[in-house]
Amino acid sequence: MDEASATGREIMDADEMRRALTRMHHEILERNHGAEGLLLAGIRTRGVPIAQRLAEHIMASEGVAVPVGHLDINLYRDDLSERPRMRVRPTTMPVDVTGRTVVLCDDVLYTGRTVRAGMEAISDLGRPLRIQLAALVDRGHRELPIRADFVGKNIPTRQSELVRVRLAETDGIDDVYILDRWVD
Amino acid sequence: MATSQAVETNLVSRPVPSVAARRRHVLDLDDFTAEEIITVLDDAAAMREVLARDVKKVPTLRGKVVVTLFYEASTRTRISFEEAGKILSADVINMTTTASSVEKGESLLNTGLTLQAMGVDAIVVRHPHSGAPHFLARTLDSVAVINAGDGAHAHPTQGLLDLYTAREHLGDLAGRKVVIVGDVLHSRVARSAVWGFAHLGANVVLCGPRTLLPDPFTSAGWGPGDNGVHNPLANVRIQPDLDAAIEGADLVMALRLQLERQKVGFFPSMREYIRRWQVNDARMARANPDALLMHPGPMNEGIEVSTALAHGERSLIEEQVTNGVAIRMALLYQLVGSGPGGD
């Protein structure tokens, strides 16, 4: 383990994460009366595996293959000139978003700015029936009037703290930590 | 490395490591590394996706001002930059020498300073003099300068779109044989292609009349030679005989023959040029079976390239144009659409 474990505290391990995603997929199905017309859009980077896991859960419980899209929101950011250059990667949607119920998936919901950019990005691709939001962690401190429809875990944080989500697909391990400061 | 809310706050943002992080200008490909080139090409792939949409507009560069400052006639490059800027929502202002104070004799220096004072974020400059973009870049403090072709020196965005197009079809370019045919001496396209393909490990062969392939291009390339520094151009070779050069080629790039230069008489006649250096089906038959053709345009059909080949299955010429917009979007995004650099 790196220094993070020494200075941070774990708030979700692999089992908790799996249970949270299981519950979230039930909520998505319940809210939308099944999987019909759903499109899970993962916000790059860690929203993508979350969307894929939710799709796997839906496949397991409903036997329906829900399409999963990759959404890159860097071209829609409102703070480009304040931040270092971010790499931009393609947005890929396996189906047309028009007429779909698009569930934006992300790992952490914080200020809401990423979600705003994500909604704008989706709208540029077509006119979805509705857009919903699924976040593994909601840490509060919203700066925009945005609320998640499906939340894995609400975590009260101080603004100075950092929430680090790691996923097996991207980081080799499933866990969520609150850190005092960033460590590599 | 890992970052969860990276996209949410400045504090913890961790950009993907990139040499491009500190680049302020694009003047030449000589100071790019292979890693940085790949970064640009990857970004361009994302831009291709935007270009494929019904609604080709993203808000990325809203409120940014890009000026295209062209001291030479150009259609495709200028429009390509203009389209790239506009798709990214930048305000693009086209300045041409015939409709500006340049006609009244304003110097490049003062034109640049004026544009800077007006708060322009980027200047895309084309100039008949090699090094004009360098001069602008060292004169202006707060403007990104993109070279859209300077004299016989460089055309880096063309070089990058050539690389993008080639990689889409050939994959990894390391060890691939790339033949560049024509007036290499006066060609900024050739210079940038040489740097670009060399950086990515391709074996570049330059071909054309000896009068248009001066000695300094040979073996040691454009480097000082034996100073012990890695010279990416070490594998650039000269082969004036096109039939020999094209043997086993994976990619053939025909350069535009600048007909106006022919007045000087670098070769005896157009007829002789066509006979020895036209890229056509018969010659392409000597290349690899799936070898491809590129041309920077505008094309003199029937001179440097046969019409049949130019419009045939091996031709990537139209794809190059589309990719050109994506490359320029990627560069504008990198230079204008972000803060003062990474780590």
Next chain:
Amino acid sequence: MAAMDHTGPTLIAGGRVIDPANGRDGVADVLISDGVVREVADSIPAEAVDEHGHMINAAGLVVAPGFIDIHAHLREPGYEYKETIVTGAAAAARGGFTTICAMPNTDPAVDNEAVVELVNRRAADAAVRVRVIGCVSRHRAGRELADMEELASAGVVAFSDDGDPVYDAGLMRLALTYSRDLGAPISNHCQDYGLCCGGVMAEGWVSSRLGLAGIPAVAEETMVARDIALAELTGGRLHLAHLSSAGSVSMVREAKERGINVTAEVCPHHLWLTDEWALGGQGDPNATGLMCYDTYTKVYPPLRSHVDVAACLAGLADGTIDCVATDHAPHERASKECTYNDAAFGISVLETALGTLMAPVHRGSIDLTTMIHRLTVGPARVLGDAFTPYASLSPGAPADLVIFDPNARWTVDVNRFASLGRNTPLDGVELQGQIAATMVAGRIVFEEETLLKQGAHA
């Protein structure tokens, strides 16, 4: 200029006196009075200086005859925004030159007696001696001979259309022939336009990489060959200006071996800088980026390869090349703050000449005595007997001399130039070898107080 007026004699004591004309190189004292050298001896008693005179302590410094520059562009009349005779002469004083020869490519060109007189009149206020070079051709247009006899009578010391070659071989033949009786050489700027093709820097890997039109060395060499043949044919006095290529040096060497009456000069920058300086990294061959295309390196003849630099240095050392000449070519800022193609050719050289020339001396490529020779006796011989007195410290000779510290390190700062031309690629470069004082006819016209330890009155 910090001129020091005093009536009595001056004693320059304890310096290393290098006087090539008299074969002297060693620590000695130099006594000056009434504007002339009185005595040079191993030790001159301080009593030689009375209460009206003064003493200069030159310990650790070199004392030599003032440098003679037979090739400077003073720009006046016509281009006073680039340089004037007074500012150019002040720059010369700062550079240790006591006599400079003004090239005639002014506006109007120096092709008649009236312009010679104008230059001479303006030169009356100059800090150093200014001599005039006259045009070879009328209006410097290269079509017909100027009134060369009239110019010679008015006092020109050489003829040249410098800035341009005497392009027409027939005209060059006439000039060499006609001037045989005028006692002044024809100095030619060798450049074959047909081979230059609009070139702006030396042809080579750097020009190729930068996409700049190159000037091949043969553009100089073909005309050098032509002029040597014409000198042999006519018996005229040929002087080859600013040689820059290895090929030119070997042709001159061979011509001299064959007894042809030819002399040649080389510029300080061609003894050090190469075309790689155009990359903007002060000679770093791997420099890239926005400093490339350093317009301050644009000069004709162009900065060439290391091979050419070595050949020019060897030619200067073995006497193939008779002298150093600055080709001081001042320009206003705007003519360099532009693209490389648009930039004017030329470097402001006078104030950096010694520091530049000391680099090969410190490297051991040429010895200091020889270098001083090429700055004094060498140029004087090119111009003829009238210049002999200015090139020595012989008793009775005009007290034109320079005192310099061969080891002092200093950093070029164009803002301190006396020349209006701040155009040099050496701005910010550290040089080793600095002028301490320059004296014309016994009068100090420049002094660097930090180097000059003024002695007490006797």
